[in-house]
Amino acid sequence: MFEARIYVTLKESVLDPQGQAVLGSLHHMGHKNVQDVRIGKYIEVKLNSANEAEARQEIESYCNGLLVNQVIETYRFDLLQGAAK
Amino acid sequence: MFEARIYVTLKESVLDPQGQAVLGSLHHMGHKNVQDVRIGKYIEVKLNSANEAEARQEIESYCNGLLVNQVIETYRFDLLQGAAK
Numbered sequence: 152m153f154e155a156r157i158y159v160t161l162k163e164s165v166l167d168p169q170g171q172a173v174l175g176s177l178h179h180m181g182h183k184n185v186q187d188v189r190i191g192k193y194i195e196v197k198l199n200s201a202n203e204a205e206a207r208q209e210i211e212s213y214c215n216g217l218l219v220n221q222v223i224e225t226y227r228f229d230l231l232q233g234a235a236k
Numbered sequence: 237m238f239e240a241r242i243y244v245t246l247k248e249s250v251l252d253p254q255g256q257a258v259l260g261s262l263h264h265m266g267h268k269n270v271q272d273v274r275i276g277k278y279i280e281v282k283l284n285s286a287n288e289a290e291a292r293q294e295i296e297s298y299c300n301g302l303l304v305n306q307v308i309e310t311y312r313f314d315l316l317q318g319a320a321k
Contacts, residue, residue: 152271156243158241158278159278160278160280170279173279173302173303176302177298177302180301180302182294182297182298184283184284184285184294185281185282185283185298186237186282186283186284187280187281187282188279188280188281188282189279189280190277190278190279190280191277191278191279191280192275192276192277192278193243193244193245193275193276193277193278194258194273194274194275194276195245195272195273195274195275195276196270196272196273197270197271197272197273198269198270198271199269199271200269209267209269212267213262213267213270216265217258217261217262217265218258
C-alpha cells in the first residue's frame with residue numbers, strides 16, 4: 152500500500168481571489184505580518200501498487216486525468232510507502 | 237520572511253463526500269488500485285516574523301482564528317525560512 156500526498160496550486164500567473172480574501176481578513180483581524188496567501192487543494196490518496204515506480208505513474212495519471220486543471224493549476228506530490236497514520 | 241505550508245484535513249471521523257466522489261470517478265475511469273481519497277485545503281502563507289517561534293505562534297493563531305473549522309477539521313504545517321520558490 153502506498154499513500155500519495157498531492158498538493159494542487161494555482162499557477163503563479165493566475166490570480167487567487169480566495170487567497171486575496173483570506174489575506175484581507177487576516178489583515179482585518181490585526182495580523183499585519185502576513186504578506187501573501189495562496190490557497191490550493193491537498194489530496195491524500197491510498198493505492199495498491201506493485202512498486203513505487205508504478206505508484207508514481209498512477210498518481211500522475213490521476214492528476215492529469217481528473218484532479219488537476221492543467222490550464223490554471225500545477226501539482227506536486229510526496230509518495231509514502233505503507234498508509235501513514 | 238517565512239513561508240508556512242498549511243495542510244487542513246477533515247478529522248478521521250468525518251465523512252468526506254468530496255473524497256468519495258473522486259474515488260468513485262477514479263474507479264469509473266478504470267483506476268482500480270485506488271483504495272481511499274481524502275480532500276483538504278493546502279494553504280501557503282508568507283509572513284514577516286522576527287523569528288521562527290513567533291512565526292509558529294502566528295500561524296497557529298491564523299489557523300485557530302480563521303483558516304480551520306475546529307469542529308470538523310484538523311491541521312498541520314511546515315515552516316520554511318525565506319520564501320521558497
